């Protein structure tokens with residue numbers, strides 16, 4: 001296998017965007033071309049979950065490759081739920097590692113705000129099992145609510161811990177220009193004060209409004225290439241060193257222990273093994289905190305902390321910027337935003353910034369190893385990436 | 392006739408699947424005709440639950456309650472709850488009722504009550 005490097009990156013704000021999906025996809029592509037200095041690509045992958053349903057547009061990659069005037073390069077759209085982004089990076093990696101292509105552009109893009117919040121939630125709910133979950137009114141927040149209740153009961157995680165994840169990630173997003181929410185929040189405001197029940201109502205009890213990520217539009221891009229091409233463009237040598245992907249049962253109730261995230265555990269294990277590093281070697285990570293409880297649970301399943309101890313590390317400040325293992329310095333899905341198909345590419349974008357030393361105020365000093373966990377469905381399709389900065 | 396939710400029992404190894412799968416998860420049997428249809432029990436224990444305050448827009452109610460129940464015999468099912476103060480571990484009993492209405496279609500499913 002050939003080694004695969006990140007030559008260029010680009011991103012839009014994750015927010016409500018008032019321009020067409022194809023442009024949400026194309027702008028980060030343009031930025032990444034400029035960043036890398038490259039003009040041509042062999043292949044484009046566009047990760048997107050909902051264009052057919054939400055935006056009434058299919059064949060997105062074909063539209064984007066033309067919009068960027070990169071024809072006749074190959075182009076493929078990848079739909080893999082909320083894990084579409086990292087799944088597309090995996091495809092791009094394989095295309096280069098195999099020797100098939102030398103320069104691959106991977107874009108993630110989503111425009112969910114074209115419909116209202118309930119329609120957006122219902123669109124995402126089509127991920128659930130059609131007969132065993134969806135017909136009951138099950139949505140992603142409801143699966144997260146059921147997961148959280150059992151997790152809290154089992155491991156002593158409290159609403160305060162969940163709120164601490166939100167406070168941390170909102171704080172991190174304050175320094176991220178591209179984040180959806182620039183809103184500093186406090187435990188007082190969302191938990192302790194008499195106004196908290198109005199500020200922070202229950203959505204999927206025990207999860208409240210500030211335990212949920214916003215519905216965002218947005219796009220992000222990575223250009224991947226070979227060591228040979230990297231020699232010509234003078235960019236930092238950020239290598240994709242490990243990729244893991246694993247799946248779990250479609251219906252959540254079929255899992256032996258409904259608080260286990262087996263696919264996260266397995267995808268992370270594969271990714272670290274391939275990169276020849278240990279979870280403890282990671283300097284900075286972006287985890288898929290679509291719901292606050294998931295940041296805590298994933299921080300354990302990927303191996304940063306023992307099972308049941310993620311909330312204790314959070315309490316100690318170990319997951320803050322400057323802590324032992326900063327988690328979601330970008331603000332995470334919670335505050336940076338969650339344009340579903342774009343999220344995995346957005347996570348990788350943040351890690352590349354961190355490893356390049358370009359993350360400004362939210363920079364983790366001397367970060368050399370970065371990690372992302374992109375979580376699809378309710379944990380039934382997970383992709384984990386490990387990035388290493390070479391000298 | 393009593394209404395039931397049906398599960399799929401592998402004729403080779405006896406493993407019960409709910410929902411349906413093409414291949415048995417235990418023995419790898421891959422002929423779907425080798426599954427026997429068996430009704431799921433209706434009594435069980437509530438494993439976890441949530442009260443959803445923003446149900447999908449086709450539900451014209453402010454909240455719906457959802458839970459995962461471990462049924463007698465060990466199979467699990469996701470269902471709706473019609474219980475005032477649900478608690479983890481409580482005994483529940485299911486009835487087959489309409490759980491979702493679409494314009495031209497009604498879906499039947501398991502709704503759990505306190506046993």
Ligand SMILES: [Zn+2]
Pocket residue numbers: 401402403404405406415416417418419420
């Ligand atoms: Zn069998």
